[in-house]
Amino acid sequence: MTLDDACDEILSLGILQHEFGIPVLWPRTAPQVQKPDLEKEYYDLNKELALKVNRLVFLNKMAELRQLDPHSVEEQYKETFEEEMYQHMSFAEKERHLRGMTRFKTEDLTGDFLTVALPVLRSIHQENSALTDAEFTILNNLKKLYSHYNEHPANIRRLLAEYNKQKEVTTEELEIQDEIEKILAELAPNLAELESCNNEYVTLRNSYENKLQARDTDLLEPALKRLKQAAQTLSRRLSRLSSLCDFIPNFVLCQATNWYTDKSLLAVVDECQNLAEKLEFFPNSQDFKLIEGVMKADLAGLLL
Structure with missing residues (x-):
């Protein structure tokens, strides 16, 4: 299909008479596939993506360090360990500390926390139509927790009000x-x-x-x-x-x-x-x- 044919096809769909909203050019004809472990696959893919992005950031930083002057790298190293908590550490202890921090950043923070936090962030910032079932459930639970118009027993505002009231009673007692x-x-x-x-x-x-x-x-x-x-x-x-x-x-x-x-x-x-x-x-x-x-x-x- 040439470009002219594609343009004619688009115009034939009535795009010139479109007034509001996002126009639908071609209807969805592909069948929806239901997977039994879709949420787990979604979690695993997000985790894999986060680890790969973290790996790219690490490799990019290593490339930047290789391009720097060794003396400049040494100065940055000294500035990093000028704090009082590092002054009495040996070189081996500092290296072990850095490896532990790197492992925490890679495995715990990037691999677990960010992967778990992503559905929460999506449920907050994405439209409802773009959410998965789990993210939609998270959104409803967040509304129960933080909505000002919700009287659910787990509502944070309600719990804080009861806590402050109980605190006042305790203080008075x-x-x-x-x-x-x-x-x-x-x-x-x-x-x-x-x-x-x-x-x-x-x-x-x-x-x-x-x-x-x-x-x-x-x-x-x-x-x-x-x-x-x-x-x-x-x-x-x-x-x-x-x-x-x-x-x-x-x-x-x-x-x-x-x-x-x-x-x-x-x-x-x-x-x-x-x-x-x-x-x-x-x-x-x-x-x-x-x-x-x-x-x-x-x-x-x-x-x-």
């Missing part, structure tokens, strides 16, 4: 705990002094109560003794009076005279009967609790 510790530190001596004063107060109170009880006992014992003696005397007299109240009427009845017509004798008998009835409510002199009964008896109704 620590401040309150410090205040409590200060208050307890101030109260500890006062509490110890209070406990000592309380123990002293209890001792003094017990001593006071014992002395007061002893004093009351000393004052009450003579009065109780006199009261018991008076109660015993009263009990004996009441017993004698009760006996007389029984004896006098019987004695009058034994007389030959008509005592019922004698006003004096009749009055004596009536008085003895009334008094005997009143004495029935008072304790018997033979009772075991004579003194206590006499002390509790109501003597107000007894008219002697």
Whole structure:
């Protein structure tokens, strides 16, 4: 096909009437091939590409060094190892350090990290239509993590807000705990002094109560003794009076005279009967609790 034929074919597709977007010149007729391990192949190809690019950079740098003056290379070497951490290293240690750094750059950084980071970078900067399934999944996860409109439990903004809130609560709790510790530190001596004063107060109170009880006992014992003696005397007299109240009427009845017509004798008998009835409510002199009964008896109704 000549150039003229190609131009005519392009014009026949209607490109002159195209108004917006990217024009599609030829439709995709090739079938889409589904590979089972496409993501792994994609990862392996990216890793191989990164290693080859790193190898090219290394070879290019070596070519540049070969073109430089050896004295200039020596100066760059000295400048590189002028830092304090390299001053005490031997030449073999420096060479081993450089080889380790090179291995880290080649295997860990270029071979692993950059290969893993590439899908993340593509999911951020490429259009959705150009992403693979894994990159599209990464994009959705990134939205969950960093979107300001996403309330997913793993959202960084939400986690930071909860962390700051929890941090404020923790700070406030620590401040309150410090205040409590200060208050307890101030109260500890006062509490110890209070406990000592309380123990002293209890001792003094017990001593006071014992002395007061002893004093009351000393004052009450003579009065109780006199009261018991008076109660015993009263009990004996009441017993004698009760006996007389029984004896006098019987004695009058034994007389030959008509005592019922004698006003004096009749009055004596009536008085003895009334008094005997009143004495029935008072304790018997033979009772075991004579003194206590006499002390509790109501003597107000007894008219002697």
